[in-house]
Amino acid sequence: MEWIEVPEEGLTLRQVRAITARNQSESEAIRQRVEHILQAVQERGDEALKEFTAIFDGPFLDSFLVTEEEIDAAVAAVGSDFMAVLEEAAANIRTYHERQVETTWMDTFRPGVRLGAKFTPIQRVGVYVPGGTAAYPSTVLMDIIPAHVAGVPSIAVFTPPKKDGSVNPYILAAARVAGATEIYKAGGAQGVAAAAFGTESIPPVFKIVGPGNAYVAMAKRLVFGTVGIDMIAGPSEVGVLADDTANPVWVAADLLAQAEHDARAAVFLVTPSRALAEKVEAEVRRQLDELPRRDIAAPSVEQYGKIFVTKDMNQAVEVMNLIAPEHLELDTADAEALAGDIVNAGAIFIGPYTPEPIGDYFAGPNHTLPTMGTAAFSSPLGVYDFVKRSSLLQYDKEAFEAVAEKVMAFANVEGLQAHGLAVKRRMDHE
Template structure:
């Protein structure tokens, strides 16, 4: 069960440091197995995809692609209230992400010079969606909507077939709501490899996004460079900062909402109040009894759960920045005053009425966030994740002649005389005119 760390200071600092060390490495056995799958799919295309699907998923669908008509039929099984909720969430996600869109721009100068930056959506993106209990319609929205806003021309989804050879209808309806263009029934490392290289039936994409098991993550890592990928997600975490105005029932519930994901998930409460700390632990013991994923929550809290008593909120903020959590809740009298103090966090939830699940499902900001301390340098998935930029330069003859001495001097200092020559031949041409 959740650990109670009764002191901050140097002891707390060491505790936080130790938490940061946890990580999920794939190991050589997985690396080798994935490398073989990747190479076989590269060589044999669809035949390899079918072979691995048979081996890992038990059976192969007659055709890999799901036609629109079949999708319409399959989604009839969905709960209409669920679909309506999904559509309202999608509207919020669209609204937030539309504000991230960057425009191409240019600058002009009086001497005729034109320079600028083009920003365009990637041509084709692949979205991986896990099967089984890890098939989350909300993740389909969070990955697909920013891609479409970025201007991605074709968005292809891959997901393993269920035991009955069919896809999860809740995933399909999310794909339709989010604007996914085509769906293929294939999963695992073989799906990632197929998207990276293209096969007879599965198109080659420019970027692969979406969560997956260790085989999927390893395939993405191995293929990075052949294709772009999103962040490699590690075990995820919530960290809550609470002063004595927080509500222990809320804190307990929010810690467990993270813990239910995974035995490796980490749920940490940092508080300045011993009363809040103790009442939260009591509330965890009480609330967990009614939760269906009690066993996972228990394991997760055992492994990486903690309630820590800090000397003051400044210390709590210091520890939060050191951990750089994926999710950070601030349950304090004036939560807004903390925004400027938080250097490292994927998404920040302010106040008692902004629990993490609000962001996971509904508010609008992305729930694909940097995990395992990578919020130090990585950012949430966004419209920017689905664009490519390029620059352009147009110089006039006059403008180049004004710059020629500097360019030649810089090139020759670096010993790159053919670079200097490229300016000199133009100078000679001008002199000849």
């Protein structure tokens, strides 16, 4: 891990961005291939989708829709023990997300003036679920349940089939538990295209969420506008803010839990305690050797592991707020009070018994979080991502007449005479 001695005057946003930056150059070659796939699916629908699925995933499918029988078989394969874990996690996620539901309102602001906001679920959404080694049932729960709680009437999952035409049973089981209404064997850029544009057999969606590889991320970026998308997630990261009271064995284990996700995952320790920092670094080295996913975690720690040593805890908080980490663990004597000083973080894990994996799987808050410093301006995935607002406005005749002159004055200043006329013709009772 790289050591950064934070100077007396602190670090600037620009300096912190440079220290925490990761490679994420988008390839022009990927863009061109994805554009080709999107266009083909938009023009030739199911036929193109079948071709690309055969080329990239293996099977030549008659139908993309996963049957109820396939889902039943997946549930049996997963087994009742893990189904119970899935159900309990889903219940926790649902309970937390129900706190995010907002309801339509309309009130009288002045006599004759009624204003409000109407909340409507997006009418159909697509949830992308990666296949292969990155098939995480927890992400299936986290991406579908907020849509379900929002009341989205139609939630379609898109996921690549395996060579034999089947889908990972954990994905199918989690999708059923979470409340998906359909599951399609369609992945990659072609799956995103089918979701955005629709085909003969797949109705289009209005928004696409969920993680994916570079092709999926590029496809989402290119269909943005036609449909809504969630964030384009970068590699994962954790920041640990700790003092002398922290257990260095646990801090090291938490850093490595993040590092094993991705060779480009980043792990940050920010602490005023040089003694703790030294112990944690030694522990990371020791524990790395015991890890099955050492080959992923080691390059992450080497390239993107940073230890910031600060003059005091105030400065440590300042640095952490500039990092704006996806996951933030507070492992200090006064962790709960310290949470109040955090302005930028996707999720804040308070105290030594709230390691990040608790939030990944079980606690309830969403694990789809803003990465790469974007927590400075964006939020975890939530019910609010699956609901949109319409403003409500209603003036009666008297209230309208009371403001007519002022509206016309505004229209006049902005040179929009037809705006003024829309008011004036009503005043003239034309």
